[in-house]
Amino acid sequence: QSALTQPRSVSGSPGQSVTISCTGTSSDVGGYNYVSWYQHHPGKAPKLMIYDVSKRPSGVPDRFSGSKSGNTASLTISGLQAEDEADYYCCSYAGSYSLVFGGGTKLTVL
């Protein structure tokens, strides 16, 4: 059970869109529609932003969207805002009632 692969960092200017990828295998990301994304500001509790690949919890802005193609899931943030600067983690069901996280991506808003 290896960690999912995310870019270490991405950046964008206010108002722009950025996409964070999360690559796994057919045993996790590609095999199930249970991919979630978390926003983590250091020192605070992580926040669920997307679940079941593309569903948004109540209260999460529609600027955040999720998708999946094959073994790669993606989180897209449109209309970037300064407060979006944070670490983002993907997580996937990996079969046998287990979960696996990605290594995390640091988003910088320029």
Add this chain to the structure above:
Amino acid sequence: QVQLQESGPGLVKPSETLSLTCTVSGGSISSYYWSWIRQPPGKGLEWIGYIYYSGSTNYNPSLKSRVTISVDTSKNQFSLNLSSVTAADTAVYYCARGSTAAERWGQGTLVTVSS
């Protein structure tokens, strides 16, 4: 609004057992899955395991031999025991509600393994 709060020792000696409790307030522990997740300093999140309120558990295969998660519905709490700890177990430990989607998280508690 459901709130979760981790509690337990902040310092544990190598080879001993790390024990943490998560207290759930503002809602019942029943009818949900409850998870433990950790973040070593400077590293990413790692799933430890989850428990259903009825007591059924599932653990990270890499930690399975050392982990026990239990639930006490009468106290609205669930707990984590991690045995034979080493410095590699130093991390911020989070409790959360949910399994495939952790929708509510505690603030986290730092546990340092050191003699």
